[in-house]
Amino acid sequence: MKKIREFIKKYFAAVDKWLLFFCLSISTIGILCQYSLVNSNQASTLNISERVALVQIIASLLGITAAIIISNFDYHFMAKLWKLYMPVSVFLVILTFFIGMQVDETVDDKAWLRLPFGLTFQPSELLKICFILSFAYHLSKVYGQLNRPMNLMLLCIHGAFPVLLIHFQGDDGTALIFGFIFLTMLFAAGISWKYIIAALPVIAAAIPIAWQYILTDDQRTRFLAVYFEEYADPLGADYQQRLSRISIGLGQLQGEGLFREDYWYVPKMHNDFVFSFIGQALGFVGAMIVVAFLCGICFRCIIDAKNALDPLGAYICYGVFAMFFFQCLINIGMCISVLPVIGITLPFLSAGGTSIAITYLGIGLVLSVHVHRRRNIFYE
Numbered sequence: 001m002k003k004i005r006e007f008i009k010k011y012f013a014a015v016d017k018w019l020l021f022f023c024l025s026i027s028t029i030g031i032l033c034q035y036s037l038v039n040s041n042q043a044s045t046l047n048i049s050e051r052v053a054l055v056q057i058i059a060s061l062l063g064i065t066a067a068i069i070i071s072n073f074d075y076h077f078m079a080k081l082w083k084l085y086m087p088v089s090v091f092l093v094i095l096t097f098f099i100g101m102q103v104d105e106t107v108d109d110k111a112w113l114r115l116p117f118g119l120t121f122q123p124s125e126l127l128k129i130c131f132i133l134s135f136a137y138h139l140s141k142v143y144g145q146l147n148r149p150m151n152l153m154l155l156c157i158h159g160a161f162p163v164l165l166i167h168f169q170g171d172d173g174t175a176l177i178f179g180f181i182f183l184t185m186l187f188a189a190g191i192s193w194k195y196i197i198a199a200l201p202v203i204a205a206a207i208p209i210a211w212q213y214i215l216t217d218d219q220r221t222r223f224l225a226v227y228f229e230e231y232a233d234p235l236g237a238d239y240q241q242r243l244s245r246i247s248i249g250l251g252q253l254q255g256e257g258l259f260r261e262d263y264w265y266v267p268k269m270h271n272d273f274v275f276s277f278i279g280q281a282l283g284f285v286g287a288m289i290v291v292a293f294l295c296g297i298c299f300r301c302i303i304d305a306k307n308a309l310d311p312l313g314a315y316i317c318y319g320v321f322a323m324f325f326f327q328c329l330i331n332i333g334m335c336i337s338v339l340p341v342i343g344i345t346l347p348f349l350s351a352g353g354t355s356i357a358i359t360y361l362g363i364g365l366v367l368s369v370h371v372h373r374r375r376n377i378f379y380e
Helices: 002-014 017-038 050-071 075-080 082-099 123-141 149-169 172-189 193-214 217-227 239-251 274-306 311-335 353-371
Strands: none
Touching: 002 353, 017 050, 017 274, 017 353, 050 353, 075 123, 075 311, 075 353, 082 123, 082 149, 123 149, 123 172, 123 311, 123 353, 149 172, 172 311, 239 274, 239 311, 274 311, 274 353, 311 353
């Protein structure tokens, strides 16, 4: 028992306590928001029950536990096991092409797998963590030789694979997040500016092609409705974001409060548009506190990357940062009508057990990098 107490004491002395604090704070706010919604007049309209809040609690507890356990494993060991977990995660995503299901009628892509007891699992979320680990390991293997053409080409193939896989699955929002993770980690590894400059005309040429042949009519309409007033349609593409802006505005400075009976309705306000509920219930002050906590998580990921023992640890932290930051940026951006509706959840706050648990796995990797920033920390 004495050895266990000493181990726990040493662990909490070594762990990134600020990162844990920010994550626990955001998770608590997320649970309170979900409970507030399921007990409001909007529960029947949103077709949600107390099960949603219960899943939020269980996923958060399991996620926190998993993050602490993972942080005790050396990230070098975990990265080297990519040949085990990467094929499994890819296989699970491929399964959705055959036996995938929709979580509701408003979602077109069949990106979920049915589990026992009425639960569902989104394999693309697990693939994010597996990709971050495997790509960080790949980058560390070519450290100092990243800008050799052959190395860079293989890295681009590595990065393009999950983007294309998820695109063909039909979840372009998640595919976009994979793209952001890939680019952020590549920049962090020190890609030469000559490649970046050379890529600019290619990107410029690809934009009209993507607009015409890759984006659907609905996606183009959503984009135009945000940036061009003549395309705005209060009952069409702009409907959800219009209601979201009203919801956030109703909160004014201090908000209408949690656990009220009556809230302004926004479709998906328990999930993709949970920030609109936060603005309504907690007001500008509460929304800014939430944003501050989210920024705190991003900041700690960068700090842990800077203090990492080696490039592998730094790349892992930058990958988790990219996943977290761009999800927050896109989600909040679409809730306040700065970005088009893409269908990205807000980490720790949106309803969804898979998203919460997997995000905590990413946090666990960052904690592992922080805990193991000095070799053999538990045996000194």
